[in-house]
Each structure stands twice: as structure tokens, then as C-alpha cells.
Amino acid sequence: xxxxxxxxxxxxxxxxxxxxxxxxxxxxxxxxxxxxxxxxxxxxxxxxxxxxxxxxxxxxxxxxxxxxxxxxxxxxxxxxxxxxxxxxxxxxxxxxxxxxxxxxxxxxxxxxxxxxxxxxxxxxxxxxxxxxxxxxxxxxxxxxxxxxxxxx
Amino acid sequence: xxxxxxxxxxxxxxxxxxxxxxxxxxxxxxxxxxxxxxxxxxxxxxxxxxxxxxxxxxxxxxxxxxxxxxxxxxxxxxxxxxxxxxxxxxxxxxxxxxxxxxxxxxxxxxxxxxxxxxxxxxxxxxxxxxxxxxxxxxxxxxxxxxxxxxxxxxxxxxxxxxxxxxxxxxxxxxxxxxxxxxxxxxxxxxxxxxxxxxxxxxxxxxxxxxxxxxxxxxxxxxxxxxxxxxxxxxxxxxxxxxxxxxxxxxxxxxxxxxxxxxxxxxxxxxxxxxxxxxxxxxxxxxxxxxxxxxxxxxxxxxxxxxxxxxxxxxxxxxxxxx
Amino acid sequence: xxxxxxxxxxxxxxxxxxxxxxxxxxxxxxxxxxxxxxxxxxxxxxxxxxxxxxxxxxxxxxxxxxxxxxxxxxxxxxxxxxxxxxxxxxxxxxxxxxxxxxxxxxxxxxxxxxxxxxxxxxxxxxxxxxxxxxxxxxxxxxxxxxxxxxxxxxxxxxxxxxxxxxxxxxxxxxxxxxxxxxxxxxxxxxxxxxxxxxxxxxxxxxxxxxxxxxxxxxxxxxxxxxxxxxxxxxxxxxxxxxxxxxxxxxxxxxxxxxxxxxxxxxxxxxxxxxxxxxxxxxxxxxxxxxxxxxxxxxxxxxxxxxxxxxxxxxxxxxxxxxxxxxxxxxxxxxxxxxxxxxxxxxxxxxxxxxxxxxxxxxxxxxxxxxxxxxxxxxxxxxxxxxxxxxxxxxxxxxxxxxxxxxxxxxxxxxxxxxxxxxxxxxxxxxxxxxxxxxxxxxxxxxxxxxxxxxxxxxxxxxxxxxxxxxxxxxxxxxxxxxxxxxxxxxxxxxxxxxxxxx
Numbered sequence: 001x002x003x004x005x006x007x008x009x010x011x012x013x014x015x016x017x018x019x020x021x022x023x024x025x026x027x028x029x030x031x032x033x034x035x036x037x038x039x040x041x042x043x044x045x046x047x048x049x050x051x052x053x054x055x056x057x058x059x060x061x062x063x064x065x066x067x068x069x070x071x072x073x074x075x076x077x078x079x080x081x082x083x084x085x086x087x088x089x090x091x092x093x094x095x096x097x098x099x100x101x102x103x104x105x106x107x108x109x110x111x112x113x114x115x116x117x118x119x120x121x122x123x124x125x126x127x128x129x130x131x132x133x134x135x136x137x138x139x140x141x142x143x144x145x146x147x148x149x150x151x152x
Numbered sequence: 153x154x155x156x157x158x159x160x161x162x163x164x165x166x167x168x169x170x171x172x173x174x175x176x177x178x179x180x181x182x183x184x185x186x187x188x189x190x191x192x193x194x195x196x197x198x199x200x201x202x203x204x205x206x207x208x209x210x211x212x213x214x215x216x217x218x219x220x221x222x223x224x225x226x227x228x229x230x231x232x233x234x235x236x237x238x239x240x241x242x243x244x245x246x247x248x249x250x251x252x253x254x255x256x257x258x259x260x261x262x263x264x265x266x267x268x269x270x271x272x273x274x275x276x277x278x279x280x281x282x283x284x285x286x287x288x289x290x291x292x293x294x295x296x297x298x299x300x301x302x303x304x305x306x307x308x309x310x311x312x313x314x315x316x317x318x319x320x321x322x323x324x325x326x327x328x329x330x331x332x333x334x335x336x337x338x339x340x341x342x343x344x345x346x347x348x349x350x351x352x353x354x355x356x357x358x359x360x361x362x363x364x365x366x367x368x369x370x371x372x373x374x375x376x377x378x379x380x381x382x383x384x385x386x387x388x389x390x391x392x393x394x395x396x397x398x399x400x401x402x403x404x405x406x407x408x409x410x411x412x413x414x415x416x417x418x419x420x421x422x423x424x425x426x427x428x429x430x431x432x433x434x435x436x437x438x439x440x441x442x443x444x445x446x447x448x449x450x451x452x453x454x455x456x457x458x459x460x461x462x463x464x465x466x467x468x469x470x471x472x473x474x
Numbered sequence: 475x476x477x478x479x480x481x482x483x484x485x486x487x488x489x490x491x492x493x494x495x496x497x498x499x500x501x502x503x504x505x506x507x508x509x510x511x512x513x514x515x516x517x518x519x520x521x522x523x524x525x526x527x528x529x530x531x532x533x534x535x536x537x538x539x540x541x542x543x544x545x546x547x548x549x550x551x552x553x554x555x556x557x558x559x560x561x562x563x564x565x566x567x568x569x570x571x572x573x574x575x576x577x578x579x580x581x582x583x584x585x586x587x588x589x590x591x592x593x594x595x596x597x598x599x600x601x602x603x604x605x606x607x608x609x610x611x612x613x614x615x616x617x618x619x620x621x622x623x624x625x626x627x628x629x630x631x632x633x634x635x636x637x638x639x640x641x642x643x644x645x646x647x648x649x650x651x652x653x654x655x656x657x658x659x660x661x662x663x664x665x666x667x668x669x670x671x672x673x674x675x676x677x678x679x680x681x682x683x684x685x686x687x688x689x690x691x692x693x694x695x696x697x698x699x700x701x702x703x704x705x706x707x708x709x710x711x712x713x714x715x716x717x718x719x720x721x722x723x724x725x726x727x728x729x730x731x732x733x734x735x736x737x738x739x740x741x742x743x744x745x746x747x748x749x750x751x752x753x754x755x756x757x758x759x760x761x762x763x764x765x766x767x768x769x770x771x772x773x774x775x776x777x778x779x780x781x782x783x784x785x786x787x788x789x790x791x792x793x794x795x796x797x798x799x800x801x802x803x804x805x806x807x808x809x810x811x812x813x814x815x816x817x818x819x820x821x822x823x824x825x826x827x828x829x830x831x832x833x834x835x836x837x838x839x840x841x842x843x844x845x846x847x848x849x850x851x852x853x854x855x856x857x858x859x860x861x862x863x864x865x866x867x868x869x870x871x872x873x874x875x876x877x878x879x880x881x882x883x884x885x886x887x888x889x890x891x892x893x894x895x896x897x898x899x900x901x902x903x904x905x906x907x908x909x910x911x912x913x914x915x916x917x918x919x920x921x922x923x924x925x926x927x928x929x930x931x932x933x934x935x936x937x938x939x940x941x942x943x944x945x946x947x948x949x950x951x952x953x954x955x956x957x958x959x960x961x962x963x964x965x966x967x968x969x970x971x972x973x974x975x976x
Contacts, residue, residue, distance in 0.1 A: 039664075050648065053651060134882060207815075333935075348617060
């Protein structure tokens, strides 16, 4: 995706977006009284501050210009995210070992310089470390293996 | 372990058909660690009572009784978890009455307080209204007079909205017809921090007791049926002219619905026995607690009476979580 | 306090602390604490909760000494990951990442870790002495703080959070506001109303600090490093020496002293002063420095000051607990739990009724700090060697430790999902040249400020002028305004100049 958008413009947009969202979602929060400020008071103040800051950032960009956005690195971003998500989804259902394996593999895929011959023993080391440290040494209640296996 | 159970069951089934199936389970119970869910973060009042009990029960049954703190949402998260736990007699809920007789009347809770099986009472806090000496009044009656003469001037710190200590001040205001500002804090320690320098004038928690003994605060009364052994001159709330207004803070053990009655009875018996022991009494006394003993049936009635009182108070004062 | 009495008390303390048993427990606590501090996710509170049952069988002194060791041990360990891989394990190490990680990328992880350890040791010793000498008067000082004073102090803290940012002040403001808003997500304790939760029950108690920090700092950093191999090389660059140079030591002396005093004072406030310690010290250093613009690029002062401050605050936060029985934070609440298990009711009478326990604990804190420095300095060699692992493998390891660390906090896979979300968000922030530190600081301070604001208004019966009427509060607000003016005005001038040039 070609990004020839000004960096600060996008930054201001982010702040504005959050501010507006804050105001819109929080519109119904009760404000309470002076003695008992309600749920909505601080969200409203902060949302307005965000909007204000976003606008000021835009003004500054208009006056002083800003750098362009550098291209995004999709592959590492997506794969690292996938790795984390995979761990989250798998660890409860299939146990730590499977989750670690899948997650680390995704991460390795996301790393541009992965050497597979190097990766495999490393992964095994990490698996051993993970199980050894967290389950045995620290006694965390994490299942190592997929449920239903005859051992454990 | 499995073989033993199997043989015991087989033996029971073959040898004596009249023996109820549950007895084999009960005899071996507990044969693995028991979990006590405390629906609050570690270090709070529930821990105070829960941990000595966990230790003692563990010693008596020769099995570990593990405390699991599951705090959050004012006690709802842990209580919900306990309500959904397997009713095999290895998970119990150790909770103050707040989660069962107060909260459900103030908001929709993800559990039904009536679904729990009462096991045993494990302790009642013994404390009363404390007043900072700089305010002026020295006795309970003087405080009431002061409050009547200065409506809204006194402030009271509670451990939070919807806690028993919140209800205590509302009850007092209701019965005595006085106006005191209620300031909710995040726990009794937070409130004590403001109480000591007189930012907030009154409290009703057990963490004030050491400071009363040190002369920094005044104890006006006791919100319990009997006086505090360390303070023989401090009257109970009933003696001050307000019967049935205590709003007790009581802790009890509950089991998820479906837990075998025999296990409940066994645990109740042991707790009653321990509560009577000198050691437990001393330990509880050091944390300003007494342990009244009741049967599970009596507990159910007690909870119902407590709930009814709270409902009446909430309705009468139009109390909301806000 | 007369010297004779003090010496007698210290003597008592020594006799308690120096028993072989208690020294062993101290060591155990320190080791466990360091390990916990290094592992991202698992923190001292969770560990203490796990170990609380173990302390049943110990005598009271041993139990408390060990628990205390875990706590300040974790402070030492927490800065390690912050410096090495930009992962702040605790809120107190967020600021250490700013210059510490940069130093690591310049091959100076060794000196950074060493100065952090030395500064922490010094602060710990001084704080221990302060507790021994002045616990009661310090407590009285802390009791002067009322809700409006806390609110204004935190406002000052927010201004500090903006000042410490290296880049655009406007963007720092944005991050602070956004952080505060994120901190409000969840249940509003006062009313039970839910804010910004979209019906997701995991958000009912708000976003956890650990997933947020791991994601925005750790994961985002990994993504950035993976996209940019030269960047990654810096992390795994060769290490130029383990020991701090003479210049490092000289430059660190004043920051360590200042940090210790500031952190020590903030730590005694039971209402949350300790959180402010590290970044207040950082900002102070930046203001005192002749080259403030270099902060954030690897200035040793930026490591020395916050590390000393947070260790001093960690020690002095024992004071309200020891003298009044009031816990300043969750860790102290655990300590109180530990005391109560042994039948000791916390409060003003502990000093008189159990002097052996009180003074024994204080003296053992000093021993604990000593053990920690002896433990940590040699470890620096090992940590630094870890950095030599090629980044393509190191990243995987970091990712894994983040995931499992967060998962093990509450056995919640959903929190791991949150890291993923915040990781992407953090990468977005990096791309837009926002800094994550003010975000996290706003996140920490926002909810607390709301609590104090509401409490103030409730107690003042709706009168907002009380913020200016209380002298302490007024003082903090004025300082905040002045500091704000110092940063904002030059920027306004620059903008005007730029506009004129158009």
C-alpha cells in the first residue's frame, strides 16, 4: 500500500478518531452532580482533550509540514500477531507444547532471516525451557499436553 | 488411589446394599487438595479469616486446603466461579455475606445466591463505629446528638459501595434519623488512611481497633450481639437503643449446588469442632473475630433474615450503587 | 530519637536478622524476587500470593523477611528486561526503557545494568536508614496529604509524563490523554457503570497493565526490529564492556542522590506515591541536565535516577504498613496478609509489641539489598551474553516469554490476545512517531486521578475551590502549571516563527 500521507496528519487523525469515539460511545454516561461527579465526566473531558490535541496537530502540520509515513511492514506485523493469537487460542485447548510450537513457528516465519536448521534445535530448547521453568519449577497450572492424552 | 476407590465402591455395593452410595465418597473425602475460592484480592479481610481456617482444616483432614483468590467486580467474579464449579466437594466458596445478601439486591449478579449450599459459619467481625477524637463527641449518644445538630457535617468512610460497612451507616442514618455523608473507598485500608488524619470522621471496620487501642481513635459501640472482650465498657448497638440494626459482617463457607450433603455435613462438623477449640478462638480473637456455630439449616435461615433486613433497608433508603 | 535507643534497636534488629535462618530466608526471597522481576508478566504480588501458604510453617520474622525480599528483589529484576529488550515488567520500570534500552542498543547494556543495580543498592541502603531513623515523623508527614493534595500531585505527575517525552510535546499530550482514557475502560467502581467495554466481559475490570505494556513496548519493538534488520542488529550488537566507565560513575552520582530522595519521599505516601517515583526522578534529571534533548538516546542519568527512585520508594512504602498498618499497594497488602497469618495485627502497636520483628525486618532489608547487588552484578555478564544471540532467535524467545508470562498472570488466554492487539497498536504508534511511555503513565495515573477528584468533590460537598485552598495542593498545581509553561511556550514560539516564515 503506498502511503504518501503526512505522518503528523495521520497522527492527528488517530487522536481525533479516539476522541470522537470516546465522545460518541460515552454520550450516555451519566454526568452526576458537582458533589458526585458521574461516570461520564472524565471520559468527556479526556475525549475533548484528544479532539483538541488532534486538531492542533493538524494545524501544526498545515503550518510546518511533516515527514511522510514510511512503508508498513506487513509480513512481520501480521505473523507476529498471528503467533501471539495462536498461542492464546491454543494454550487452553491443546496445551502448552502445541501452543508454543505453533506460535514460535509463526514468529519464525515472520522473521526474514530465519534459518530452519538453526530454528529446530532452538525451538526444542525453548519448549524444554518453557515446560521446565513454568510448569515444573514455578508450578503454574498450565497443561503441557493436549487434554485426553494417556500420559498425564 | 483409583483402585482403592473402586474396591471401596464395589465392596459397599456388594456387601451392604442399604448403605447409601455416597458414604464411600464421604469416608475418603477429602482425598485430594480442596480449593477454597475467596472472591477478593489477596491481603483483604477475607484472607484474614480464610487463611487460618485453610491451615487448620488442612491439618485436621491431612489434605491441603488451598486458598484461591479470585477478586474483581466487588466479589462477583469469584462467587460466579464458585457457583459454576464442579459440585464434587473439592471446591468451596469462602465469602462475606456481602456477595450473597447485599450485592444481589443492588444489581444483577451472574449467580443465584440461593443456589449455594450452606456449609458453616467461619467468623463474624466484631467492631463498631469509630470516631476521630478531634470531632468532639466522646460517646455514641453524644455522636448522635452532634449529628442531629449538624446534619451532613460528619462523614463516614466505608470499604466500598454495597459492602456491609456501607450498609451499616445507612442503617444508622435510617434508624436514628440523622444525616451523615457516606464516602466510599477502595477497601478498608484506603478508608483508614483518610480516617486517621480526620479527613473522614467515622468508620466501622476492624482495622481501626489497633488504633483505638493506641488512643488515636474512639470506639463508640459494637455492631454485634455481645460486647468486644477487649472493650468491656463499649456498649453494643442494641444497648444504645437500636436493636436489630447491626448489619453483621459474617463470613461463611458455601458449596456449589449439587455437592453431596454428606460432605457438607462432614465439613460442618469439623468446622464447628475447630471453632470451639481454644487455639482457634484465640487466633480469631486476635483478628477481632468470633465464630458463632450453626447447622447448615440454621445458616439458611440466618442468610434469609439478613437478606430480608438488607432488602428493607435498601428500599427504605432508596440506596443505589451510585 | 536518642542515639542510645536507636543503637539498641538496631542491635536488636541485627540479632534477629543475622540468624542463619533469617539470612537464608532473605536470600531465598531475593533470588525468587529477582527471577520474578526478570520474567515478564509474573509479578511480586502473584508470587507472594503463591508463597503465602509456605510462610505458615516459618516463624513470623522469617516469613516477612522472605516476602520483603521478593518485593525489592523484583524491583532489581524488573529493570533488567526493561534495559535489555524494552520490556517493562512493572510500572516502575517503564521509564527505565527510555534510556536503558537505548544504551543496550549502543552496546552499553552492561554499564546500564550495573548503574541500575548500584543506584538501587544505594537507594535501598539510604531508605533503610530513613526508615530506622525517621519512620514516625515520615508517617506524620504522609498523613498531611488529603485527597486534593493527591490529585494535584498526580496532575504534576502527568505533566512530568509529558515533559519526559523526547519528541513532539503535542504528541506527548495526545498519548497522555489517550492513556488516561484507556485506563478508564472497565467498571466505574463508584457506580458500577461500565465504560467502553462493548460487552466484553474480560474488559469489565479494565485493561491490565501487563498486557498493555508487553504489547505496546515489547511486541511493537519486535515487529519494528523484524522489519528493519539494521535496527535489529543494534540489539544484538557486540557488547563494549561490562563495567561502567569512570565517566558513567561520575555522571550518575547526583542523579542517584536526587532519585533516592525523591523516591524515598514519594514512597511514604500510602495513596500511590510510589508510582510517581521513577518518572518524576527521570523528569527531574532531564530538567537539571545541561543536555535535556539527549534524554531518550542513552543517557546514563536516565537510568540512574529512576532506578534509585523506584528502589527508594519500594523500601519507604513499608513505612505506612509498619507504623500504621496501612498498605500502600497490593504488595504491602500481601505483607499484611503474611503478618496476619502469624497472628500479628498490623498497626501502631507492632513497633512496641514486636520490636524484634520490626527492627529485624528493617535490618534485613539492608542485608537483602546487599545480597541483591552481590547476586545481580555477576549476572550482568550472563544477561549481556544473551543479547549476543542472533535477533531472529531472540525475538522468538522474547515473544514466547511475553505470552506465557501474561498467560500465567491470571490463566487467561484473553489477556494474551490483548497483547496481540496492543502489539499492533504499538506498532501503529511507532509509525506515527508517538512515544509509548506517556501512554502508559497516563494509563496508570488517569483512574487514580479520577478517584481523588471524586473523593475531593464529595468531601468538599461540591466545592471545587478546595484544590487551591489546600496549600500542598496549590503548590503542586502551581508547579505543574509552571512546568507546563516551560515546555509549551517555546513550542508555541517555534510554531509562530514557522508560520511567519510561510
